[in-house]
Amino acid sequence: MSVGWDTAVAGWEGFAPLAGDVTADACVVGLGASGLAAIEAFLDRGLSVVGVDAGRVAAGAAGRNGGFLLGGPSLALHRAVDRWGPAAAGLYRDTLEELDRLYALLGPSVIRRVGSIRLAGLPGDPADEAEAADREAETADCAAQAASMREHGIAVEEYDGPLGVGLYLPDDAAMNPAVRATRLATLVGRRAALHEHTPVTSVRSGSVATERGVVKARFVVVAVDGRLEKLVPALRTHVRTARLQMMSSAPIPSHRLPCPVYARWGYDYAQQLPDGRLYVGGGRDRFVDEEWTHDAEPTESVQRHIENVARRMAGGSVRAEHWWAASVGCTPDDRPLCARVEEDMVAIGGYNGTGNLVGPVAARSAVAWLLDGKSPPAWANALDPVAC
Ligand SMILES: Cc1cc2nc3c(=O)[nH]c(=O)nc-3n(C[C@H](O)[C@H](O)[C@H](O)COP(=O)(O)OP(=O)(O)OC[C@H]3O[C@@H](n4cnc5c(N)ncnc54)[C@H](O)[C@@H]3O)c2cc1C
Structure with a gap:
């Protein structure tokens, strides 16, 4: 397995592992984008922070994902509002604010504010009647999503172009996720003590035990999306790992995809980089059972599906260069999890495959909960066993 994004961070020097016991005001477990946002939030409140990760910065999904920076939760806005009420629109606005913050920090060379396209069905003619019917149903769903977005004052346009029909969402953006995370880590690493290659063996309020020493800290945030239930077994009925x-391809001759494109109800997706390479993923709905796993190695059956998605997105043949996989946390009601597992310790995760902006929003919410006693909004499953 090799990760296509990693060629851009090949020179990453990283942070030294923890070397013995330390004390700080706060400890954050997980140096993905969510953990880095929690660290930034603690620092902005004047606290000293230690952050640790079992591997490299963004060794998990935060450095291996599609690089889509989409406003809102994993559900389309109309569905999220149906389920969670107006809080869903609040989360949408919070994610767009998070995107503005990211853009201000990292600039246009990392965050490409190109919008995104939701397509009704994959590009090209439907392969059979079932695909044609599915496309028709998805076209109607796009209309319902657009109506809800307009009702809540969020920008959306109809898309009818060379790729098919659907929606264009001008506020969204694209990035290389490994570059985003390493650049953020460099920035927060000037003010916090960050340690890579420091696996946490147990975590509780006031004390984080690692293979290389104990971090004593009053406040603890566990920011691990995939495999969260392994580190915090109390959450195993609330979050499940998938x-x-x-894959990424060699450059294709045409600039087919002007921005991130997701199709087939968001299950298949691709973005094309300025160098012509395609970064493509998908198939979660087609391989439901086999993808409920803690294993993070790619498989032949799913990769075959993804290569087909790549051909449809490219409108022709593609040559795979890299293929990889990573773990994400999924929740039964699609709401992110924000759990006050113990006094002064919050665990966040369960972004259902859409955590690039939702994760950092959840992280800021976790810090506000710990420092100000402000419970997370209704878009989160805010478990509070401590208060029971
Ligand atoms: C293939 C794929 C495509 C995706 N595409 C998108 C997309 O386009 N847009 C989007 O918004 N979302 C996408 N997602 C989801 C998104 O990547 C995640 O929701 C998000 O990155 C989660 O980030 P995080 O920082 O919360 O957690 P993670 O990335 O899971 O980071 C957790 C960190 O914790 C560390 N860790 C774990 N256990 C321990 C331990 N015991 N001790 C110490 N450290 C530990 C890990 O090494 C890791 O670095 C995708 C996910 C995948 C896998």
Whole structure:
């Protein structure tokens, strides 16, 4: 397995592992985008912070995902509003604010504000009647999504172009996720003590035990999306780990995809980089059972599906260069999890495959809960066993 995004961070020097016991005001477990946002939020409140990760910065999904920076939760807005009420629109606005913050920090060379396209069905003619019927149903769903977005004052346009029909969402953006995370880590690493290659063996309020020493800290945030239930077994009925897979291709001759494109109810997706390479993923709905796993190696069956998605997105043949997988957390009601597992310790995760912006929003919410006693909004499953 090799991760296509990693060629851009090959020179990453990283942070030294923890070397013995330390004390700080706060400890954050997980140096993905969510953990880094929690660290930034603690620092902005004047606290000293230690952050640790079992591997490299963004060794998990935060550095291996599709690089889509989409406003809103994993559900389309109209569905999220149906389920969670107006809080869903609040989460949408919070994610767009998070995107503005990210853009201000990292600039256009990392965050490409190109919008995104939701397509009704994959590009090209439907392969059979079932695909044609599915496309028709999805076209109607796009109309319902657009109506809800307009009702809540969120920008959306109809898309009818060379790729098919659907929606264009001008506020969204694209990035290389490994570059995003390493650049953010470099920035927060000037103010916090970050340690890579420091696996946490147990975590509780006030004390994080690692293979290389103990971090004593009053406040603890566990920011681990995939495999969260392994580190915090008390959450095993609230979050479940799934594998998601991707590939990247050699450059294709045409600039087919002007921005991130997701199709077939968001299950298949691709973005094309300025160098012509396609980064493609999908198939979660087609391989439901086998992808409920803690394993994070790519498989032949899913990769075959993804290569077909790549051909449809490219409008022709593609040559795979890299293929990989990573773990994400899924929740029964599609709401992110924000759990006050113990006094002064919150665990976040369960972004259902859409955590690039939702994760950092959840992280800021976790810090506000710990420092100000402000419970997370209704878009989160805010478990509070401590208060029971
Ligand atoms: C193939 C794929 C495509 C995706 N595409 C998109 C997309 O386009 N847009 C989007 O918004 N979302 C996408 N997602 C989901 C998104 O990547 C995740 O929701 C998000 O990155 C989660 O980030 P995180 O920082 O919360 O957690 P993670 O990335 O899971 O980070 C957790 C960190 O914790 C560390 N860790 C775990 N256990 C321990 C331990 N015991 N001790 C110390 N450290 C530990 C890990 O090494 C890891 O670095 C995708 C996911 C995948 C897998």
